[in-house]
Amino acid sequence: MSTQPEHAVKTWISGFGVAVPRGATAPDPEALETAAADLTPPLVVKAYGPGLLHKSDAGAVRLDLESARAAADAAAEMAGALGAREITPDGFLVEEQAAAGxxxxxxxxxxxxxxxxxxxxxxxxxxxxxxxxxxxxxxxxxxxxxxxxxxxxxxxxxxxxxxxxxxxxxxxxxxxxxxxxxxxxxxxxxxxxxxxxxxxxxxxxxxxxxxxxxxxxxxEPPEQLAEEPAARPAEPHTDFDRLFAPRGVAVVGASTKRPGFGNMFLNFYKAAGYQGRLVAVHPTTPEIDGVPCVPSLTGADVDYALVAVPAARCADVVREAAGIPFVQVMSGGFREMGEPALEDDLLAAARAAGVRLLGPNCMGVYSPAGGQTFLGGPQGRPGRIAVISQSGGLAGEVIKVGERRGLAFSKVATVGNSADVTPAELLRHLAADDETAVIGLYLEDPRDGRGLFEALQPLEKPVVALVGGRSGQGRKAAASHTGGMIGDDRVWSALAAQAGITLVTSQDDLIGALDLLDLHASRAAPAGPGVLVIGPSGGASVLAADVFDTAGMELSPLPAPATAALRGLGLGAGSSLANPLEIPVGPKADPELVRLAVTEILAHHPYADVITHVNAQSFFTFGDSAEPLLAYTRAVGALQRQLTATRITLVVRNSECAPPGVEDAVRDLARESGVPVYRNMEAAAVAVTAGKRSAHGTA
Known part of the structure; x- marks a missing residue:
């Protein structure tokens, strides 16, 4: 590593239009007075050379010098003090002192x-x-x-x-x-x-x-700094269609004697009803668990091979995979466990065989439309949500919990260590995928962060990212303040700001944001931070205002014509009408009031987002039937169906107080009309923020 002298750096950067002070250099204090003769006081003197990276800390800077002679004297004193610390400057820089600012x-x-x-x-x-x-x-x-x-x-x-x-x-x-x-x-x-x-x-x-x-x-020295930088190596272009919809799958690692992960994956494909060619790889056995066997991957005639054998054997297996487009290594024990040589050998084997490698240390691919799975049981319905995850376990949770809530997925890829196929590559593929409208990411070490940044910037589909390890050790601080203040968390925040993606901090928020973005993907809501919150009176509305304000949203006042119309509906008697708007909501209230009130308000002010909230506990404390809550949900759904440029979000607070099955019924009813449902204001605020950052509503 080379440290360039300050005066050389300043001369160079001035060519880029950066203003720098007038100055001169001298090899020693005796020559400095002559060097400074044409400069206008007050002057600054600095020593430069080895050991003087932080000049102020070393006492190598003097300010407010009123003449060239004073500058020379200051340099002499400085040289003596540095000499006592066994530091010998290469020279001295004298400059005109900039005005305060x-x-x-x-x-x-x-x-x-x-x-x-x-x-x-x-x-x-x-x-x-x-x-x-x-x-x-x-x-x-x-x-x-x-x-x-x-x-x-x-x-x-x-x-x-x-x-x-x-x-x-x-x-x-x-x-x-x-x-x-x-x-x-x-x-x-x-x-x-x-x-x-x-x-x-x-x-x-x-x-x-x-x-x-x-x-x-x-x-390089300063005179060579302006040379053309080396270009980034070109990334291979791969069509990933057969990764997500393989015509044949081979599983390596299934056993007749000691069933393990290979057997588990064979049963996953069987339970999912995979319609392509499914084979197990075994040198002697004709079939395993009812699945026919082939002796090796050589000539297996499949598009996708899943390898679940010990790490030390994986490279040899991959070398046999020539002619197979994609090989996924589930096995761990590579770089993530302190064995980089094993991972390097695995990657070399993939390159030699001409295959693209997914993993190692990953669970594989899930695609209901293409028959891919790494989960037990029947697959969910095909949808428009794609996920790229460096954690197979977390990806499985997102799928299972998401499908339980009504989400549907197009393509999910787990990439583990990303030794070959990177998140950036898959992101570019999903950007052009007609079956995908919304993309979720779970990343820890993206391997090619620059490629990820470049893939995200032109992306027109909304992206939500959950990043693991953001609060851990940051990048090593090197020699400067800048180096000490750039860490994992802040770089991800910068990427999100530039690429227009949403960063979330929990798995639940990832699922919730994907839900809202999917349901509202086609809704051309106006840009801006404005939201309307409407629900029952009490502290919940006050707290809702705090939550959405903290999230950076604006609860703008209701326009005067709207308040007049609301009073015509019987609202606000004896009190002001504000945002959040308090309306009667409960087992005895008119369920249509929310639709009528919001319709009147939007006729005078185009709020992009309306958050309507209810207290499930009140419906069953003061009533004995789920019908009033379901009627309210139908009214909210009818409101969303009549609005093409407003996103409606339903928050059902205290839903655990409802009888079993009611929460699911409310969620199903709301989703039929394109309304996402959340259990609390905080989760709704995260999702609404994602909606505002999406291509249809950048705040």
Whole structure:
């Protein structure tokens, strides 16, 4: 790793349009006075060389020097102090001191998975203590740059605070684009980038000037930095249709003596009613569990082979699979268990056989329309929801719980260690899949994070992602503040912001968001953060307002003409009408009132989302029949059927208080009309947020 001298870095970045102070260098204090003769005080002196990466910490910076002579004297004192610490500078940089302003940090590092990442934040104490920063993956757009500044908690300092003048935000945006935009500094560095940092950039009414610059590269000197970076290797193009709808399946690992995972998968395919050619691989036995056997994968005449043998044997099995398009290795014990050599050998075997490898350490594929399964029992009905998961167990839970709630899946792929087939590849396939409308992701290590970013950006289908390990150890902090403030969690948040996907934090929220996006996929709701909440009176409405406000949504007031119409319905007698709107809901109330009230409101204000909530407990505390609750659900469904540009969401609170079967009946009734159902406001808020971020309703 090479550390470039500050003055060389500043000379180089000025060619990208980044303003830097006027300055000069000198090899020693004696020559510095002459070097500084043409500069206008006040001046700054800095020493540079080995051991001086953090100059301030080393005492290698002096400010407010009133003359060239004072600068030379300061350099001499600095040299003596550094010498006492056995540090010998290569030279000294003297510059004109920039006028005071708001200090901003702009930096970039190369993330191991996602490539170059840009950071911007407020400098000084804001960087050191409060970590008030924002991230984006490079290259950024002007919209990205402005969004980064908007995310800063201290943004008011840039706009002018307590009578202070506003900074030139356009100049700061230009700095961000010069560093992280197309054709900018980061792109020019290419794979040579390790870390780059401007800290601080001083921003004022007249512009933005980088007064310190730090660059760490892999090896190249500054004069070679502008060379064309090496291109990313091209990803193989694979048609994955036969992965999800194989004409034949071979299972390796079934036994006549010690039934194991291979036998389990044979029975899964039988229970699912697989209609293609199903064979087991065994060298001597003619059949296992009623399934015919072939002696090896060689000449097995299938599209998909499932391997469930010990890790040490998997590579040999895969070498026999030439002519089979896809081989899935269920077995674990590879890189995830500290055995990278076994995984490398497995990948080499797949390449030699000319097959695409799914896994290792994964459960396989689920596709009701194509007959694929890795779960017991009959398959669910085909649907429009696809999932890519690095966890087979979690994918199985999403399928089973989701189908229990009424969701239907098109294609689910588990990829485990992703040694060959990556989530990014499958995402590109699903983007063009006519049978898929909504995509869910569960990822831990995407292997090709940059490819994932590039696959997500042009994607027009809504995506919801659950990421494991976001709260664990972040990326290693290297030499800069930037390196210390870029970690797993923040990079994923940056990717979500740029790609327009929704990040969730639980399996239940993943299922809930996929449900809403699927049911409302064809609804062209207006953009914007506005929501209308309507339900029974009491604290629930107040808490609902808190939940949706925290989620970034706006409960805008009801327009005056609408309130007049609502009073005509008998609402608001003796009180104001507001959002959340309180209406009578219960066993004695008119179930049609919710439909009539919302219809009147939407005639005057186009809310994109209406959240209607009920308290199931009240229906059975003050009544003895499920019919009033079902009648209310039918009214909500009728409301959704008459609205083409509004998403209706139903929250049934305290549903455990309903008799057995009632919650299922409510959910089924609502789904018939395209209304998703949730048990609490928090789950609904996550799903509604996903809807607003989707292609039909980006907030």
């Amino acid at each position: 708001v200090e901003v940090i702009v930096g970039a590092v190369r993330d191991p998975a996602f490539g170059p990442v840009l950071l911007a934040g407020l400098g000084g104490i804001w960087t050191e203590v409060l970590r008030d920063t924002a991230l984006r993956l490079c290259p950024i757009t002007e919209a990205d740059a402005r969004a980064m500044l908007d995310e800063l908690r201290g943004r008011a300092l840039l706009d002018g605070f307590r009578g202070g003048p506003p900074t030139d935000l356009d100049a700061l945006v230009k700095v961000l684009l010069a560093v992280g935009g197309p054709g900018g500094i980061v792109e020019s560095l290419g794979p040579r980038l390790t870390e780059f940092e401007l800290n601080p950039v001083i921003c004022g009414p007249a512009g933005a000037i980088a007064v310190d610059a730090r660059l760490l590269t892999s090896d």
